[in-house]
Amino acid sequence: MQLTILLLTAMLLQRPATAHLHPHTFLTTPEIIRARGYPAQTHHVTTSDGYVLQMHRIPGGRGGGQGAGLNGLDFASSGKNSSSNNRGKQKVAFLQHCVLCSSADFILNDPDQAIAFILADLGYDVWLGNIRGNVYSRRHVRLSPNQPEFWDYSIDEIARYDVPAMLTYVREATGSPTLSYVGHSMGTSVFFAMMNYHPQINNWVRVMAAMAPVAYIHNARIFQFYAPLINALENYQSVILAHNPAGISSNVLRQYLQFNSTRRFQAFDRGAARNQREYGSASPPRYSLARVTVPVGLFWSDGDWLVDSLDVRQTASELPRVALNYRVPLSDFNHNDFLWAENAKDLVYGQLVRLLEAHN
Template sequence: MAVLPKVLATVFIAFCCYRISQADEDRTSRIRRGFRIHPHTHMTTAEMIRARGYPAEVHHVVTDDGYILEVHRIPLSSRRSSEHNLNLTYSVQNEVKRSLELQLLNTSARTDHEKSPAGEITHRGDPRVVFILHCFLCSSADFVMNDHDQALAFVMSDEGYDVWLGNMRGNIYGRRHSKFSPSDTQFWEFSIDTSARYDLPAMLQYVRTQTGVTQLSYIGHSMGNMLFFATMSIHPHINSWVRVMAGMGPVAYMYHGHAQLGFLAPVTDKLERSLAKKGQLEFMAPTNTTAMMVSGLCSDMIFIRPICQLILDFIAGPSSRNVDPTYLPVIAAHTPAGSSFRIFAHLLQFVRDRTFQAYDWGPTKNREVYGSSRPTRLELSKVTVPVAGFWSSSDVLADPRDVARTLREVSNLVLNHQVQHDSFNHMDFLWGENARSLVYKHIIDFFNQYY
């Protein structure tokens, strides 16, 4: 959902970059040697985590329908590697303060489990585990593409959370299946309710099993919220697995912010079915050559880098330049991360029908799948987890009117928080240098009420 309003322009840009790179590999190689880009630009999520001096684990979760999803973890650690200290940008005074805070935090974490006289482990309190899920065409990388004191995953880790970063089927970390390959049409035949039925339950259960907790905290961004809401509607019992939920740009409804795209829904439905027959449902697939070329356009040695910033504004909405320009190549190399065209078609159905529902196959097949001519409605009233919504009046992708209706229908809304910044846009929740003070701090305060 992060790039939905301008997705056609983004497709065109990515396609052009791909064609350029394919047509002249030698020239591409020469250009690449001339780029000065951020060292994290072509790293994986796990590599970026380790580059910041945090421990990183890579896990693979198998869904009930055979998709293999790569999940990234920043486990609690009593210390960071010396490499982390080389990356610090704080002043000496602030870093000493942070070191003391971390020592206290880690001391507290180590005393959460004590041995009884009989030698058995007793729990003084559940460990703090947080699961974070990304937006449409995004990935786990979006939560680590910033300085260690600004990126959400690192902020939560520093607060004493065992951090797990999920990935949906179809993105760069969700391109494996026990039976199909990405070259098979069947691999891409999934919609939003399919991912809600299988992906999120599998990842949440895996995290609970690995950590031993009965409940975890949840943070979603954009479609990461939509998937959460849909999952709770399809599997109401999973509400008991989640202690508390924070939604950044939380929308289930989309018709206010994207009303101009509603007329595309019938055309997109037909196109999706045509692409399915041709076996071409993969949508905005990431490639190394495209990532290299697009990130190169955002490097500080290219005179057109201002155009890179304009493209970002075009995709995410007007910005006060909350994103550090040095990270633009990193962002460009990791976003878009890929998905299925059926997901895009499903989003446009939400716009057209002004409702939150399962995929609309048309009256005939709907009767086969749902027992009705209309798709099954996804009910927000079944979300009973304590929910906090974080939204911005200048977010053009999660329109405040759509956010308001979404949060109004959630059963247990505890906090409705408007970001206090005049130009805080949809992607600033992920990459903004001021996101920690404007959003993350309030999420942590909200979570603290439930531990």
């Protein structure tokens, strides 16, 4: 799914040993955060089905203070105390990554260009999620990653268990009953699906910012090239994707392929027999976007190879509360540019921060 990540990984593996590497190349997410001058914490939560997930927290800005704001503008002027010791009073933001990614993707750019650092400098208590199977969440109370059962999950389980467990933990740790949610790609899919399992979580979220929102993707151009590769992964028991780049079950990729081929935003089709056992019907149920009742901001671009503008239009038409429908004003702005592009700050994050502040 993430072609850019796969290419970069291949390039890195092929570089000669003497090639110059950035000093942060082999640092973990918390280590990168600290190297940038920010406080970092590591937290663990166990899902009800036994996966041990690792979250990373940036409880304040550089030097424990609050930055001047994005592009010199003071977005943190709501008067809320930014001290991480002021339990329940600080603004809280939860960021959820995309397929084959991890918490690191929100902090790889320079501090004034990475959304996690920008929010921390604006007074947010920033939490970065990691879903089951990625490099930070590869533990289970009884299963080993070497067992196929460990990798027998789809978007359904991430939406039903992982994200709710992490959000519950964040609310308890911060004392804040509500938070802002920022998702990229799969981070938006699991949010939309989650509300079909846990509609009460709508009451926990002030606003949801959806970068490259993925629900309907039947117009996505990428699948005409990568559908055969995704289907072939079934023969490898997830071994490749368990290690490169950040780890994921092949079922997740096949579920996205099903979104594309069926033209439906639905639970994972496991075959008629297992569908009957798990869903009570031979066919998987559809996810209803009508159950997402929080204000949602959609951030999309014409150059995205996964999220087509026609699919965004359908997603927007079914969401009850679209607070912002923002098209990035650059024709070649692509899927991963929402995280890694140097101009994402100017093209996306200004609008995103305004959306969050309007609902805080």
